[in-house]
Amino acid sequence: MRVPVRSLALSLALSFGSASALTPAPPSMACALPAGTLPTQTRAVFLLDTSGSMRGIGDGRANIFGQVKRSVLNYVKAAQPDQLEIMTFDSGIRTRRSYDLPAAMPRFETDLSALSADGRNTHLYRSLEAALKPLQGADQYITNVYVMTDGIDNDRTRRVNAQQALSAFAKRGPLDSLTYIALGTDIPKDAADALRGSDYASGLTLPVGQAPDLVGGGLGTATATASDPAHIPAPFPDGTPLTLASAVRGLGLSAQTAQGGQTSLHAPARLPFGTPALLCAPPTPPAAGSTLIGARPHRVLLSLNFGQEGSGMRWLNSGADRALNPGETVTLRFFAAPNLDLSGPKVGVSLPAGTSGLDASLERESGARFFAVKLRNTGSQVAQVVTPRLILGTGRSVELPSVSVGTGTAPAGTPPSVLAPSSDSAEVSNSRFPAWLMVLLALSVLALGLLGFWWALRRARTPRPRPMPKVTGTAVPSVKGIQYGEDRLLALVSDSGEVSSVSTPLGGPFDVGMLARVPLLSGLRAEQHIDGLRILTIPSDIEVSQGARLLQVGDVIRPGTLLGVAVAEPARAPHAPLGSLVGLGLPLTFKTEGVTLHVCGPYGVHGLTVQAGITDLGAEFNAPALLGLKVGVSGPHILLADVPAGMTLQRVSAEGVLETAPLRAGTYLPPESRLTLPPL
Numbered sequence: 001m002r003v004p005v006r007s008l009a010l011s012l013a014l015s016f017g018s019a020s021a022l023t024p025a026p027p028s029m030a031c032a033l034p035a036g037t038l039p040t041q042t043r044a045v046f047l048l049d050t051s052g053s054m055r056g057i058g059d060g061r062a063n064i065f066g067q068v069k070r071s072v073l074n075y076v077k078a079a080q081p082d083q084l085e086i087m088t089f090d091s092g093i094r095t096r097r098s099y100d101l102p103a104a105m106p107r108f109e110t111d112l113s114a115l116s117a118d119g120r121n122t123h124l125y126r127s128l129e130a131a132l133k134p135l136q137g138a139d140q141y142i143t144n145v146y147v148m149t150d151g152i153d154n155d156r157t158r159r160v161n162a163q164q165a166l167s168a169f170a171k172r173g174p175l176d177s178l179t180y181i182a183l184g185t186d187i188p189k190d191a192a193d194a195l196r197g198s199d200y201a202s203g204l205t206l207p208v209g210q211a212p213d214l215v216g217g218g219l220g221t222a223t224a225t226a227s228d229p230a231h232i233p234a235p236f237p238d239g240t241p242l243t244l245a246s247a248v249r250g251l252g253l254s255a256q257t258a259q260g261g262q263t264s265l266h267a268p269a270r271l272p273f274g275t276p277a278l279l280c281a282p283p284t285p286p287a288a289g290s291t292l293i294g295a296r297p298h299r300v301l302l303s304l305n306f307g308q309e310g311s312g313m314r315w316l317n318s319g320a321d322r323a324l325n326p327g328e329t330v331t332l333r334f335f336a337a338p339n340l341d342l343s344g345p346k347v348g349v350s351l352p353a354g355t356s357g358l359d360a361s362l363e364r365e366s367g368a369r370f371f372a373v374k375l376r377n378t379g380s381q382v383a384q385v386v387t388p389r390l391i392l393g394t395g396r397s398v399e400l401p402s403v404s405v406g407t408g409t410a411p412a413g414t415p416p417s418v419l420a421p422s423s424d425s426a427e428v429s430n431s432r433f434p435a436w437l438m439v440l441l442a443l444s445v446l447a448l449g450l451l452g453f454w455w456a457l458r459r460a461r462t463p464r465p466r467p468m469p470k471v472t473g474t475a476v477p478s479v480k481g482i483q484y485g486e487d488r489l490l491a492l493v494s495d496s497g498e499v500s501s502v503s504t505p506l507g508g509p510f511d512v513g514m515l516a517r518v519p520l521l522s523g524l525r526a527e528q529h530i531d532g533l534r535i536l537t538i539p540s541d542i543e544v545s546q547g548a549r550l551l552q553v554g555d556v557i558r559p560g561t562l563l564g565v566a567v568a569e570p571a572r573a574p575h576a577p578l579g580s581l582v583g584l585g586l587p588l589t590f591k592t593e594g595v596t597l598h599v600c601g602p603y604g605v606h607g608l609t610v611q612a613g614i615t616d617l618g619a620e621f622n623a624p625a626l627l628g629l630k631v632g633v634s635g636p637h638i639l640l641a642d643v644p645a646g647m648t649l650q651r652v653s654a655e656g657v658l659e660t661a662p663l664r665a666g667t668y669l670p671p672e673s674r675l676t677l678p679p680l
Helices: 065-079 105-114 124-132 162-167 189-197 435-457 512-516 579-584
Strands: 008-012 041-049 083-089 093-100 141-149 177-183 201-206 221-226 243-245 275-281 291-293 298-304 313-315 329-336 348-350 358-363 370-377 384-386 389-391 397-399 403-405 479-484 490-494 499-502 525-529 532-537 542-546 561-567 588-593 596-601 604-609 630-634 637-642 648-652 658-662 672-676
Touching: 041 065, 041 124, 065 105, 083 105, 083 124, 093 105, 093 124, 124 141, 124 162, 141 221, 162 189, 189 201, 189 291, 348 358, 490 512, 499 512, 579 596, 579 604
Parallel strands: 008 041, 008 141, 041 083, 041 141, 141 177, 177 201, 221 298
Antiparallel strands: 083 093, 201 291, 243 275, 275 298, 313 329, 329 370, 348 389, 358 370, 384 403, 389 397, 479 490, 479 561, 490 499, 525 532, 542 561, 588 596, 588 672, 596 604, 630 637, 648 658, 648 672
């Protein structure tokens, strides 16, 4: 997974006040790492009270709105969420804008600066329900919800109460949170009771005129990346006691408290790169004049991006075929962190005592952090699994990935085995063997060699394909209709009549397929208009109808309209979910510029700068359809590390001709290549 994983913050401006206090979190909030695949992206959503009291007008006690906007801006700059929404409310939701960061950061700053507080009411619970209900994507985002207002709910209809508002976030994930922030006022009893009874929400009151610290206040779930077990991010005051939750046996804290914003871990050998862990700390008591209700532990979701035995060694081509028949060779490529000493004459590769028929060598340029270990089956007489070790300049050794060595005689022309240095090999006796025994051994080896050569000719030595990873999750839905409601939000209607809401921005163009995570609708684009929903683009293989009339580009749909959808299924065969790439459409094309990979589709382009180490594109884009397709960096090029069986990547020539031969793992990605995915 890519890290740092950031957070989805739904910041709803609410009020705070009264004396310092802290109520304990329920037992369900203990430090525990959720099972299953954790989100790889974050989204921040801020719902701000824009009633006039936020500027001190009417019953307002302080002009706090400017400070609130600065708090929001500071949070976004520090947390750097992948996706951001800003919502404002008074008598209900007034505006709702979405931003894909960091590309849309300038637009966000401009829109935030232009926000004003001039409303007349604070219909808090109704607005909170409307904000939370459309939120979904718990498998993609970590969600932190912040509620900020200087008033209490004054909706006379009482259509929605506090408990109903909190319950509206039904599609939240196990690490999501909500913080109700009251600016210069107390949290009403009904809201406080709902917060205490919740398993994800808490409340905070602040003195009059004081804005919340969303960056250093310990609110919500933070995320961080760790590349060294001795330096684990722990953004807590010195001396804060820590706990660690992980699914890996032998992984734990070496230091039980935070010091200098860090702690340290002890890790088992062969810890998988990118292992998730949850670092927890007790809730911090609020400052004088503040109250914290339903306090939750501070949580940091860590991605442990260090290599085997905690040495800082990253395996770059984990998809390499390590089953070696006679004569076959595999080159394992690695990147060494600065703490891995690869200098000195003792550096090399060691094989266990008694290993025969396997040649191992270290390939590395002086001063380079990239290195490779080349292993060759020169003709083993016994089937064996060999685990080589890298000998460091300090004399310490690091275990390398094992290889499976098949029996038989290597084909003619295979270089003979070169004895690799071994730190645990026994001394070889200087006594000479009898001549008759040498002749007998030579004849035996010759007979076995002829038998192995005959066997080798009958067996094709093709690399064993990597299986396509098993994709779990909800199948791609079949959409038969789109409901554009009176609230100007969209919902999809399946052929079975099931209705699922779509988080719809109230400003700016959007791709329906991307928002709904439905590849069949990618390329269908629209935007909110003063009179309804304006259709911007309709792909040629999609028909959208209103009654008996087919819609055209430029049509404006009135709120409260049900649209029919017909998709040319053969042109858009269902595939596993494409995650954040769904709006690009199919087919996908890869274009490379140095170490930058551009994923291109008929309706858009997504850019990715490939970092050192192995990047699983499926995990990077949260796209199960691409799981197992891995790339790495080799100098100024992108290296294709692994291609699952059933998936094909083919070079596209400068003339635009698709070459027949597929690209294989271990080769550089060309300037342009076409990806073919297996249908479900």
